[in-house]
Amino acid sequence: MSGKDTLVKRITSNSARVGVVGAGYVGSTIAHATAKRGFPTIAFDIDFSRVDATNQEKEKNLTATSSFKRLKSCDVICICVPTPIHADHSPNLDFLKEAARTIASNLHAGQLVIVESSVAPGTTRQILLPLFVRSGLKVGKDFFLAYSPERIDPGNNMPFGQIPKVVAGYDEASKELVSLFYGSFIHRIVPVSTLEVAEMTKVLENVFRLVNISFINELTAYTNRLGIDIWETINAAATKPFGFLAHYPGPGIGGYCIPVLPYYLLDSAKQHNVSLSIVANAAKVNEKRSDIVVKKALDVLHKNGNGHTNGNGHTNGKRAQVLLVGVTYKRDIADSRGAVTFKIWEKLEENGAHVSYHDPYIAKVNGHKSQNLTTEILAQQDLIIITTDHCNVPYTLLVDAKKPLIDTRNVLSAYDVPHIIRM
Numbered sequence: 001m002s003g004k005d006t007l008v009k010r011i012t013s014n015s016a017r018v019g020v021v022g023a024g025y026v027g028s029t030i031a032h033a034t035a036k037r038g039f040p041t042i043a044f045d046i047d048f049s050r051v052d053a054t055n056q057e058k059e060k061n062l063t064a065t066s067s068f069k070r071l072k073s074c075d076v077i078c079i080c081v082p083t084p085i086h087a088d089h090s091p092n093l094d095f096l097k098e099a100a101r102t103i104a105s106n107l108h109a110g111q112l113v114i115v116e117s118s119v120a121p122g123t124t125r126q127i128l129l130p131l132f133v134r135s136g137l138k139v140g141k142d143f144f145l146a147y148s149p150e151r152i153d154p155g156n157n158m159p160f161g162q163i164p165k166v167v168a169g170y171d172e173a174s175k176e177l178v179s180l181f182y183g184s185f186i187h188r189i190v191p192v193s194t195l196e197v198a199e200m201t202k203v204l205e206n207v208f209r210l211v212n213i214s215f216i217n218e219l220t221a222y223t224n225r226l227g228i229d230i231w232e233t234i235n236a237a238a239t240k241p242f243g244f245l246a247h248y249p250g251p252g253i254g255g256y257c258i259p260v261l262p263y264y265l266l267d268s269a270k271q272h273n274v275s276l277s278i279v280a281n282a283a284k285v286n287e288k289r290s291d292i293v294v295k296k297a298l299d300v301l302h303k304n305g306n307g308h309t310n311g312n313g314h315t316n317g318k319r320a321q322v323l324l325v326g327v328t329y330k331r332d333i334a335d336s337r338g339a340v341t342f343k344i345w346e347k348l349e350e351n352g353a354h355v356s357y358h359d360p361y362i363a364k365v366n367g368h369k370s371q372n373l374t375t376e377i378l379a380q381q382d383l384i385i386i387t388t389d390h391c392n393v394p395y396t397l398l399v400d401a402k403k404p405l406i407d408t409r410n411v412l413s414a415y416d417v418p419h420i421i422r423m
């Protein structure tokens with residue numbers, strides 16, 4: 001029986017053993033889904049705490065390990081390691097290459113490797129494939145290679161199996177195998193013709209969000225100047241039954257996907273001598289968005305005579321107290337990675353303010369504890385900034401404190417009181 005036929009048999013009979021490399025947000029979601037589907041699943045991670053946490057769950061069909069030799073026992077291997085950017089915004093493929101090298105050293109005939117990490121088009125074929133073939137095995141003959149972008153949306157309750165999965169294979173056999181594998185527990189599979197189309201699909205989805213949110217954020221400078229309510233305008237435009245998709249202003253986009261992947265695209269475009277000025281400008285607008293929030297905050301504090309230690313003539317011996325409400329990068333989740341609140345925090349402190357925070361999902365961060373929203377704590381504040389629009393924050397308490405309140409998310413749209421300042 002060929003390697004492909006064996007894999008088909010194992011997938012269809014539920015006996016395929018799945019290895020998920022990187023047991024973080026994406027990897028653990030996939031590992032739980034495959035275990036639930038009935039595939040014996042091993043989650044691999046270099047972080048022992050992730051391994052322990054997964055093992056403590058005692059989920060049926062799922063174990064975790066840092067012993068990568070056990071990759072040899074897997075039929076299907078999904079790569080879910082981080083693909084961040086360096087401080088200069090250049091892509092950091094170190095985690096991905098390291099994971100690929102580890103897999104390559106355990107690769108054997110009859111395995112299917114699926115890359116899930118978000119990357120620029122061409123990465124799977126040009127960067128990862130050469131690492132896999134160093135094993136001496138031939139792709140499409142001995143082992144199979146696929147790319148399938150991950151679309152999990154933290155905070156969104158849509159079940160994993162309901163999110164259509166785009167898949168592509170290095171060759172026809174790889175495409176058939178990845179389609180069969182995911183099709184066994186995901187209701188809709190969208191096969192595309194090449195690895196690059198699948199990689200680009202994820203890039204397009206993220207860049208689409210970046211460009212549209214940055215566009216709306218930029219537009220607020222104009223509408224604010226003219227005294228036009230951007231939120232009311234967007235909601236009116238959204239009544240158009242076709243050709244308009246509402247995006248809303250905010251303090252800037254955080255997280256590990258939307259503000260990151262466009263830089264992978266820009267890097268790739270540069271290598272191919274293509275100028276993507278809209279994407280480049282959208283990324284710049286996003287980077288600067290937190291400065292606009294900080295400027296607004298400082299203007300409010302200066303206007304109200306609150307002290308700073310930034311030497312700009314506004315010192316009165318007292319540091320302004322600023323409370324940030326929400327440190328996660330989006331609402332109703334417990335993930336603060338890459339959250340824009342930290343940029344705002346840092347810049348406010350650089351300008352002399354004393355910053356504290358409240359977040360119902362994050363008890364401690366950066367050596368600080370989430371503040372309870374008591375009358376005493378709120379009374380000490382010179383300014384409150386709503387940075388994340390969690391549903392379970394008692395917003396009435398914030399409004400009733402009658403302190404200047406910058407609402408970057410328009411959660412207080414129902415209130416018409418002068419101490420609420422909108423972006």
Ligand SMILES: NC(=O)c1ccc[n+]([C@@H]2O[C@H](COP(=O)([O-])OP(=O)(O)OC[C@H]3O[C@@H](n4cnc5c(N)ncnc54)[C@H](O)[C@@H]3O)[C@@H](O)[C@H]2O)c1
Pocket residue numbers: 021022023024025026027044045046047050080081082083095098099102116117118119150151152153154256257
């Ligand atoms: N988080 C999301 O909402 C989301 C959504 C879609 C796509 N993605 C993409 O999925 C990928 C993973 O993102 P994530 O949010 O799950 O990251 P994460 O940081 O939550 O998890 C990644 C895990 O990989 C582990 N790891 C790093 N190097 C490893 C190696 N060599 N071998 C084994 N484990 C290793 C880390 O310890 C970590 O536990 C990224 O490319 C990301 O862009 C993320």
